[in-house]
Amino acid sequence: MSTTKTTVDCDILIVGAGIAGSALACALRNRGYKIIQVEMSNRPLDTARGDHLQCAVVETLDQWGALPAFWAAGAEKRHAARYVTSDGELILDIDYRKLPVPHPYYMYLHHDLLAETFLNVAAEGMTYTLFKPARARDFDVGPEGIQSLTIKLAEDTPAPAGFKSGQTVVIKPKLVVGADGRSSRVREVLDFSAEQHEYENPIVLHFAPRLSADEDPLNQVTSFFGPKGSISRIPRAFNHWKVGVTIAKSEISFWKNATATERKAAIAGYAPALGELDLSLGGFYPVKLLNTHRWVKGNTVLVGDACHAMHPARGQGMNVSIRCLSKLLPLLPDAKDLGRADLVTRQLETYEQTVKPGIDEFLAANHAVGEDRDTLDPSVAAKTVASLREIQNDPARHQDYCIAAAGYAGPLDQLRMS
Numbered sequence: 001m002s003t004t005k006t007t008v009d010c011d012i013l014i015v016g017a018g019i020a021g022s023a024l025a026c027a028l029r030n031r032g033y034k035i036i037q038v039e040m041s042n043r044p045l046d047t048a049r050g051d052h053l054q055c056a057v058v059e060t061l062d063q064w065g066a067l068p069a070f071w072a073a074g075a076e077k078r079h080a081a082r083y084v085t086s087d088g089e090l091i092l093d094i095d096y097r098k099l100p101v102p103h104p105y106y107m108y109l110h111h112d113l114l115a116e117t118f119l120n121v122a123a124e125g126m127t128y129t130l131f132k133p134a135r136a137r138d139f140d141v142g143p144e145g146i147q148s149l150t151i152k153l154a155e156d157t158p159a160p161a162g163f164k165s166g167q168t169v170v171i172k173p174k175l176v177v178g179a180d181g182r183s184s185r186v187r188e189v190l191d192f193s194a195e196q197h198e199y200e201n202p203i204v205l206h207f208a209p210r211l212s213a214d215e216d217p218l219n220q221v222t223s224f225f226g227p228k229g230s231i232s233r234i235p236r237a238f239n240h241w242k243v244g245v246t247i248a249k250s251e252i253s254f255w256k257n258a259t260a261t262e263r264k265a266a267i268a269g270y271a272p273a274l275g276e277l278d279l280s281l282g283g284f285y286p287v288k289l290l291n292t293h294r295w296v297k298g299n300t301v302l303v304g305d306a307c308h309a310m311h312p313a314r315g316q317g318m319n320v321s322i323r324c325l326s327k328l329l330p331l332l333p334d335a336k337d338l339g340r341a342d343l344v345t346r347q348l349e350t351y352e353q354t355v356k357p358g359i360d361e362f363l364a365a366n367h368a369v370g371e372d373r374d375t376l377d378p379s380v381a382a383k384t385v386a387s388l389r390e391i392q393n394d395p396a397r398h399q400d401y402c403i404a405a406a407g408y409a410g411p412l413d414q415l416r417m418s
């Protein structure tokens with residue numbers, strides 16, 4: 001057992017290696033910073049969470065030089081989405097191929113593989129160290145933000161080059177990014193307050209192999225609306241689908257214990273077309289909104305679910321996080337200027353002031369959709385269908401809707417890099 005202690009300086013400390021933290025490490029890899037990332041879990045991320053990246057986000061990954069790594073990892077293209085009745089009658093369709101954007105498609109890959117790919121690309125950087133598993137808990141915090149983090153490396157896992165398993169490491173960063181998710185320890189030590197809302201009903205996800213008879217070269221997401229509410233069939237890489245539906249909390253035990261036949265029948269009750277799927281349970285997701293009142297303190301900034309977690313009704317949490325990063329990156333001082341604490345704080349505050357108002361607006365709109373989904377009230381779903389039909393029948397609104405779905409409009413439009 002090692003009892004040694006060492007101190008290490010770095011330019012940027014990233015806490016957490018979910019999608020937000022791993023994407024940031026990837027984007028920063030060639031910018032001359034000495035980067036340390038700390039991730040507490042040694043397991044892959046939950047594969048069932050967000051896996052579809054918007055056209056605008058694909059463009060961002062292209063700008064970061066990261067796209068080839070995602071294709072090599074097995075990412076696929078989704079060209080369209082459609083809303084239909086439970087019997088399959090079209091309500092609204094979106095064809096990304098018609099949009100005048102550089103990447104007119106969504107890219108999808110399992111959640112865990114997205115993060116793994118980001119981290120693989122990040123590791124190409126010459127001055128990047130990942131401590132994993134190592135929990136970030138012991139921070140030295142003052143009005144200037146986080147001055148140091150003390151971690152203990154795992155005894156039973158090989159340590160990165162230059163460090164020893166079991167060693168205590170004191171990290172002294174110039175800038176800190178808290179990307180440690182909805183239960184953020186960084187948010188806690190900064191003492192940031194937040195608006196929070198717990199939705200009543202969870203989402204249940206299933207996986208199923210794609211039916212061999214399915215001919216859908218567009219790899220569409222199909223959302224079915226019927227008397228029981230809505231259910232979505234979402235393409236999943238490597239020839240699978242993911243099926244997501246909001247259920248009443250009281251139904252959790254049914255879905256946990258259902259036989260294959262009962263499961264099929266219950267899913268068919270939402271949409272007969274899904275009754276043939278050979279389903280396996282992916283998991284249950286309690287849903288929560290969280291919006292912190294501040295993002296920045298001194299040299300420290302929060303990103304991702306640590307500061308804005310949202311209902312996944314519109315599949316945006318991960319996309320929003322990456323779009324925010326694309327706005328943060330150009331504001332970060334060069335490595336040679338990171339020692340100027342006043343400059344670092346000023347730049348981070350500029351980021352918060354310019355981006356947060358758009359996020360607040362976006363979260364409010366997303367919350368309205370989340371509340372509708374959470375009611376489980378068929379009359380609310382019927383209203384949604386009526387408004388989607390109106391959009392389908394109005395060419396100008398339809399075009400605006402498609403552009404927004406691709407990530408190029410709405411309150412977040414300001415988040416695009418010029």
Ligand SMILES: Cc1cc2nc3c(=O)[nH]c(=O)nc-3n(C[C@H](O)[C@H](O)[C@H](O)COP(=O)(O)OP(=O)(O)OC[C@H]3O[C@@H](n4cnc5c(N)ncnc54)[C@H](O)[C@@H]3O)c2cc1C
Nearest residue numbers: 016018019020040050136180181304305315316317318319
């Ligand atoms: C069912 C479901 C479906 C979704 N679908 C979509 C979708 O289709 N599209 C979309 O864009 N979004 C979707 N989302 C949302 C998306 O998954 C999240 O918004 C996004 O993954 C958040 O990433 P993050 O990196 O901010 O947080 P997290 O994924 O929570 O990552 C935080 C990381 O920090 C680590 N960590 C935490 N505390 C510490 C600590 N003290 N020390 C060190 N490490 C720490 C954790 O282990 C974790 O790896 C969905 C979410 C759910 C639940």
